[in-house]
Amino acid sequence: MQAKLDTLNSKLKDIQNINHAAAVLGWDQQTYMPPGGAAARAEQLSTLSKISHEMFTAAEIGELLADLAQAEFDYDSDEASLIRVIQRDYDKARKLPPKLVEEMSRTFSMGQQVWTKARAEKDFSQFQDILAKIVDLNIQVAEAYGYEESIYDALLDQYEPDMKASDVQQVFDELKAELVPLVQAIAEHQEVVDDFVLQQEFDEQTQWDFGLLPLQAIGFDMQRGRQDKSAHPFTTSFSTNDVRITTRFHREMIASALFGTLHEGGHALYEQNSDPTLEGTPLAGGTSLGVHESQSRLWENVVGRSREFWQFYYPKLQEFFPKQFGAVDREVFYRAINKSKPSLIRVEADEVTYNLHIFLRFELEQALLTNSLKVADLPEAWNAKMESYLGLTPPDDAKGVLQDIHWSGGMMGYFPTYTLGNILSLQFYSQTLKDLPDLPEQFAKGEFGALLEWFREHIHRHGRKFTANELIQRVTGDDGIKAGPYLNYIKRKYSEIYELA
């Protein structure tokens, strides 16, 4: 058995190395690659994904897995976890024809280039044809994977293996029932919070310099990672010891970089803190996107938008930006960064309205995948839903349907994980507080080690060993995702800020 396990590990290692090489190419594509490099990059990524797919779906891998299924490893062991997780990946991968994999990679890579230009020129029509192809490829993928209830399930399963579209619908309905009235109540108290203090100009380099302080304080290891700039922030890793985040900086929008850095930093902590025994194996990293997002939203919002966090960091921020903040009271700043108001851009949205952006995308994706909405009609549908959910109409496509990178990169079925992450962040954190009730006081002293250690112990170190539902069960005792703690947190926080009854 050990020999077979060694053989499997050796093969998986090569495959993982190819996947990580592709990730480096993807990182470069979004950070430093000159425009001329796009066509060749698409070909390079296509070759890598084709070869990785061929190697992974080889019959020999299946045979090794079948043999190893007989081995009696403890469920929690790295060995049993590897066999379990890889069997699941293998079964999925075998369902995709190599030609489709290659075409996906090439199309998605080109899609990002087309989208970048279309977005810069605020012109959906440039993006329409390749998006239609991307939707079609996603339908082909879903059909290849197969599904029972809804085509959406097959795609969602790539990112959130424990969930079906109907589960998402149920938890989204629960949220909607509480959030829509809350948004309404806040709208009636808009005058309570003014964020004029954020509507100033902030030197970009100074934003970068300040951002490094909390990023490192929360535990991001700069010896095993780095930060770069990109048009759309993201986290990627090529090893638990090489985890990279990107941030975007706008002179007029300091909140974007402040909270974007903490958000990606939260993802990065998850990646950097896989157990060292998992390094280089397919078990390193995060188990599902919802759990991943729970970590980013935890650090961005639960920690980064808390009073205690700024109790420590606001005096420092004032030192970096004396002209802008020197005469501004901390409580004014705290309310400004928590101002809730319907807005056009998802990634800049506040905690309350953020989820409405997700509901919109979830509905549009389902419509596209079931052909009840044509790609050509997407901008109109987008704008109609924006009006319905948020009472706003985008002035152009860049601030509307072109704002997110996901579809251009082929990712459909991904968006719901953002809201699942919001929910999970509180489902986990309410448990953390039971173990460590004085965490907020620690934040007020700039201390985040205990919080990181708690998540390292309960979530990070396991990498992909356990599914999201297994983790939820182990950490909280719940039998799945529960919206309660998140809704309680949102209602309590915003009732207080907006002085609601």
Next chain:
Amino acid sequence: MQAKLDTLNSKLKDIQNINHAAAVLGWDQQTYMPPGGAAARAEQLSTLSKISHEMFTAAEIGELLADLAQAEFDYDSDEASLIRVIQRDYDKARKLPPKLVEEMSRTFSMGQQVWTKARAEKDFSQFQDILAKIVDLNIQVAEAYGYEESIYDALLDQYEPDMKASDVQQVFDELKAELVPLVQAIAEHQEVVDDFVLQQEFDEQTQWDFGLLPLQAIGFDMQRGRQDKSAHPFTTSFSTNDVRITTRFHREMIASALFGTLHEGGHALYEQNSDPTLEGTPLAGGTSLGVHESQSRLWENVVGRSREFWQFYYPKLQEFFPKQFGAVDREVFYRAINKSKPSLIRVEADEVTYNLHIFLRFELEQALLTNSLKVADLPEAWNAKMESYLGLTPPDDAKGVLQDIHWSGGMMGYFPTYTLGNILSLQFYSQTLKDLPDLPEQFAKGEFGALLEWFREHIHRHGRKFTANELIQRVTGDDGIKAGPYLNYIKRKYSEIYELA
């Protein structure tokens, strides 16, 4: 035949994509990768080179080549050139056992990390063990390739396929006979040239900004390439449309960035100007390192250290650095950048003494490869030769045996190509001047298009289609490398500057 050619091209395309992916990883390793990423990066590169080697040495490639050898393509056609060049590459690659290829990649990647630290800490002893392994791997490679006269030939052939060590020795002897007395004569006239004007402090960002002017003026296309910073400058390409250079900037050494940028820019022009039909094929790029270096040295020295070049650029440089250059006469600056004096660092050496650094390395490499010198004794041997050739003793290993990256990356047999490039730059350029006698006047107006076009037409566009000797024959009519034009250029230029008889 067309079907077989298509099959071959399709396979080569995948292999080229993997090689280019590895090049992206190599670029990242030297520019942005955090220290923690080193171990995983070595594994990733090892996997890519193993897979590329396996795919390229597959029997099917050999069968396709054998069949295609029967086809009657015109010698100059892309098709005939591809078959010819790939047959040569294939025969070489088949001689290397896959295990050795994988071990080389892993060792060379780790070697660079070890060297970086050893160099920073000026401590050869840290590097000694892995260097011994690298020398041993190079000996294994040479034995696997086989050779007739000398083990060095087998390694040199990787970089300069038309040359043997004895050819190098012959042309080096010819150079030595003229350069050693010239260095002596210049030493007796040291007072004629003072480079105090370069011994000032120069803001790094301003150096960067200025450097972009000539870089773009000589024709480097920033839409199809970029510049970054690295400890050791290099040029790499992932496509003819994605060619990257790196430059190092020192506050106290403006010449390093000024001429380093032009040097790498010269390499980059060669890579960017392969004929578009060669894009993505193994024929894109440069035919040999000597020819490649002829392009970098052409732009760095023949153009970049000429009076005419600075007739145009010196007023601009004065605008960027008014404090440092505002009151300095152009002729004083011209002499300063051409000051010839024995120095410790190869890449900072002037045109006359530069080749002595190469003679030293050529001799040491031959001694290491024939086991007449032990790695443990290398620093001592280095210092003895520095004393003998240049009359200097390095104060530490960083300024001595650790200064170059090449050995750490596994490259032995590479250094002679630098001097071959110096020689070839003039062998070609003396031909250019026959066609375009007014080039220097064009430089004085900041015009470099005609020079680039001449090289594009005669050298660049052919990529790897013709060998170095074939190109020399086609461009100059000579039957191989000839030191005459280079020696004439050096003697004329330096006799004038140093007012020698």
